[in-house]
Amino acid sequence: MDFSKNLNKQYINGSWVDGSDDDVIINKNPYNQEKLQEIKAASKSDVDKAYKAAKDASTSWANALPQERSKIVMKFSEVLEKNKEKIMEWLIKEAGSTTVKAAVEIQICQAIIKEAASFPTRSHGFIMHSSIPGKENRVYRRPIGVMGIISPWNFPMNLSIRSVVTAIALGNTLVLKPASQTPVTGAILIAKLFEEAGLPKGVCNVVVGKGSEIGDYFVAHETPQLISFTGSTPVGRNIGKIAGEALKKVALELGGNNVFIVMKDADVEKAVDAALFGKFMHQGQICMSINRIVVHEDIADEFVDLFVKKAKKLKAGDPSDQKVTVGPLIDTDQVERIQEDLKKSIDAGAKLVLDGKVEGTLMHPTILDHVTDDMPIAANEIFGPVAAIIRFKKEEDALKIANSKDFGLSGALHTKDIEKGVAFARKVETGMIHINDQTVNDEPNVPFGGEKGSGVGRFNGEFILEEFTRLQWVSIQHEGRDYAPFA
Structure with a gap:
């Protein structure tokens, strides 16, 4: 051809x-x-x-x-x-x-x-x-x-x-x-x-x-x-x-505002590895990308420390370089939009735990902790390499967060109790949700689609x-x- x-x-x-x-x-x-x-x-x-x-x-x-x-x-x-x-x-x-x-x-x-x-x-x-x-x-x-x-x-x-x-x-x-x-x-x-x-x-x-x-x-x-x-x-x-x-x-x-929920009994390292893929694959520019990482408060410090440590190792740069895992956003308009939501969320009390630099359309991985569900970085679909971490105390709080937006495309949930996880997952208003995995999944024989918006x-x-x-x-x-x- x-x-x-x-x-x-x-x-x-x-x-x-x-x-x-x-x-x-x-x-x-x-x-x-x-x-x-x-x-x-x-x-x-x-x-x-x-x-x-x-x-x-x-x-x-x-x-x-x-x-x-x-x-x-x-x-x-x-x-x-x-x-x-x-x-x-x-x-x-x-x-x-x-x-x-x-x-x-x-x-x-x-x-x-x-x-x-x-x-x-x-x-x-x-x-x-x-x-x-x-x-x-x-x-x-x-x-x-x-x-x-x-x-x-x-x-x-x-x-x-x-x-x-x-x-x-x-x-x-x-x-x-x-x-x-x-x-x-x-x-x-x-x-x-x-x-x-x-x-x-x-x-x-x-x-x-x-x-x-x-x-x-x-x-x-x-x-x-x-x-x-x-x-x-x-x-x-x-x-x-x-x-x-x-x-x-x-x-x-x-669009999607997909949740990634980490229960108290989750395997933290496996959850972190899944979150890295689901958040930073294609710079987060996927309808199924993780938008909100919702972590139980008892394991949140451990999760955040490991997540930041591993995210720092991701190489951002020229996408033609085979060692690069985070490439550019599609245009500068997307960068400016994300930076505005990032600033507003930090001003509202979110803690910047990994400050990814910006070089033109290239955004290095950025992580915010202590995000609340109403902050712009959680309320809006990010579509970029910014991770928003929300801490929760009770499972009903996690479910409320999961269902709080007018979106329901994909989701993920980490727990060692599979049946309890499935029972929780079935309460989430989403077309797709994955236990002990991440949100970015597509197989040719299963139903792919969302609910609500x-x-x-x-x-x-x-x-x-x-x-x-x-x-x-x-x-x-x-x-x-x-x-x-x-x-």
Whole structure:
């Protein structure tokens, strides 16, 4: 696959074309601000063309044999694996991924791709009993049709692919709009991989444009029957409002304010190791990242001392350096936002126990102790390498903290009493929670999604089959029916 061509183009109906908007999107390396490329932005007319291409291709792709769709998805996996090193390079320089994070992202992509390859034959209907004599009920499962997919910048390839490959495997066509910060890894490379895999034209289309110009139009457009969005809760609420007015289905995976609870009987060292991963993986720029570390007061000093000691050993710097575990934030706006919340929280009484320096978009690990749940660093989604430690006395206090926010994406709980931990976990208002682990988990066969302000719907496995397909009831009256008193 030629990585030197068409990485600054739109992909519409099987052709690489320039966007028709006057604006240009500047794609930068978040670590050193090097300009990677300029992309002529997509306009509303480009969105129209992309949706038309998807609609024109929808009937033939929906009718493609299951083995044909599965073969394309598996070929996509092969092409991705063949070009893995080049793709990792792009994840590092465009998304600020460390080498570890880039490798993990490719691994997660491959897992969901291989799961999706089985979807064409797992998507089935039903024969159901009827309460009416002589009637047969059949329930057919059909593709949604055309989908609009909007993906974020933090795990750009993974969070695009999980919707894209599922949509394609189930017989849908789509238009993909990536985040402006990561157009290549979030969409353009995916289109190139599918082109190499032999996907028919019009099935997968890409528009790279500014959200302020085409975002609402992309969602409100009359063609897509479902909008899949991964990103912030405020944007997700707006998408839900627009889609709701048009009676479109939505699959929304939104923000999180995830708790990591350490009970009095926990193995402190194991809890610290898990917290380091869950907090600082990809600089904390993951929807599932730990936002609040809630530790029992009897072991809090021990936990904090060890957590600080180990966090100091994490190397922050150029993400292309294989020894670096903490890379840059995506842009300076994120740094400024976090620093403001950090200052306000310290002014409110939080204790700075690890003061991580700031170098441009690079933030070294920072740890605050004696945080309260109402401080900005706990109340807001951090999305950066700042750990907020809240101490608790009673388990009911920990539960109250866990459920205090309008988020419920992920969580974790450390205890030696597994069943007691499960009983506690089931009281936490979250879509996912992990005992004696950390919050950043994703497996292709389990339901992935949140509660409250963290989203609507579930991704992965058989659960996403329900999201990305529709059911049609067809009944057959085999015997004459008594319509008395009308007949």
